[in-house]
Amino acid sequence: MLNTQYIKKIQKDLHEFAEIRLELIKNCGDALHISKRAIFDMHRGDLNEAKEKISKAEKILKNIYKKYSRNKKVFEEGSYKAAVEEYVEASLFYQFIKTGKIGKVISFSVESEVYLAGLCDVPGELYRYAIRSASEKDYEMVEKCVLGAEEIIGELIEFDFTKYLRVKFDQAKQARNKLEIVQYELSLRQSDRIA
CATH class of the missing domain: 1.20.58 (Methane Monooxygenase Hydroxylase; Chain G, domain 1)
Incomplete structure (x- = not known):
């Protein structure tokens, strides 16, 4: 017969990840939006505000990275990748404006x-x-x-x-x-x- 314990475990795991995913989508959406606003600030010439927003987005993404470091599935989620990509774009663009150079992002693993x-x-x-x-x-x-x-x-x-x-x-x-x-x-x- 069917191993119902195993089915229940799968159901529990999927339910738990669905909850994680909802939280992830919200936090990643925030980081992505903040990074976009940082880029907008740079185009307006407000580098101090841009730096502040980049730091804020970085903090959100670092917290996600630390919180879910054991759950590699999280880092395959599209919302996470999109947020990190936008953060990278903002960080590299900021580096260019400030120094004329573009390097790596060292605040967390990308x-x-x-x-x-x-x-x-x-x-x-x-x-x-x-x-x-x-x-x-x-x-x-x-x-x-x-x-x-x-x-x-x-x-x-x-x-x-x-x-x-x-x-x-x-x-x-x-x-x-x-x-x-x-x-x-x-x-x-x-x-x-x-x-």
């Missing part, structure tokens, strides 16, 4: 694919930041954004991406192409002033 997905989003932010910089006539920053995007693409092109990361990489290349157009148009305007 899966390589999630890091790469966040990195693929940075050229899009660099494009938006370059547009803002161009409107403020900060041509040096526009050039830094172009070079930053080119360096990211130059490194990522060595990967043989498939599926999700391939889509992200293609989006990064499109952002880099848009940056090149901005750079070209600025060079035309500057040459018109000289002539």
Whole structure:
């Protein structure tokens, strides 16, 4: 006959994970939203507020990581990966604005694919930041954004991406192409002033 004890254990395990998942979705949603707002703050030039929000998102994600470190299933959840990806994007973009460099995220363990997905989003932010910089006539920053995007693409092109990361990489290349157009148009305007 059917081992009902085993069936009940499966039911209990699934119910417990469903409760964990609901809490996870809420907390990850908060971290994702805070990271998005940090990026928005950076585009407005409010780096102090951006840093504060990045720290807040980091704290939420660190708590999740510590709380569920023994339950690896949690880290496969889409809500968790999306929140970490957005946090990585915000952190890397902040690093670029503050230092001109992009490094790793060291506050907690980030899966390589999630890091790469966040990195693929940075050229899009660099494009938006370059547009803002161009409107403020900060041509040096526009050039830094172009070079930053080119360096990211130059490194990522060595990967043989498939599926999700391939889509992200293609989006990064499109952002880099848009940056090149901005750079070209600025060079035309500057040459018109000289002539």
